[in-house]
Amino acid sequence: xxxxxxxxxxxxxxxxLTQVDLAKHAGVGLxxxxxxxxxxxxxxxDKVNDVLALFGKEVxxxxxxxxE
Numbered sequence: 001x002x003x004x005x006x007x008x009x010x011x012x013x014x015x016x017l018t019q020v021d022l023a024k025h026a027g028v029g030l031x032x033x034x035x036x037x038x039x040x041x042x043x044x045x046d047k048v049n050d051v052l053a054l055f056g057k058e059v060x061x062x063x064x065x066x067x068e
Contacts, residue, residue: 004036004048004052004059005036005037005038005039007052007055007057008022008036008037008051008052008055009037011054011055019033019034019037022051022054025054026047026050026051026053026054027050028047028050028051032044032047032051033051036048036051045059
């Protein structure tokens with residue numbers, strides 16, 4: 001999860017957006033953006049994707065390889 005946190009913070013700062021700006025542009029609440037950037041363990045994936053969509057990204061399934 002830390003990679004999503006770092007990605008969102010970095011992109012927000014690159015675009016000179018405040019958390020308020022990010023929330024407004026993504027259509028989510030300020031509390032959600034704060035929770036996301038602080039690493040809250042339980043977040044709605046649809047809202048995470050709303051934020052990531054601003055940067056042309058979305059949460060998806062990746063193959064980490066099978067360990068046997």
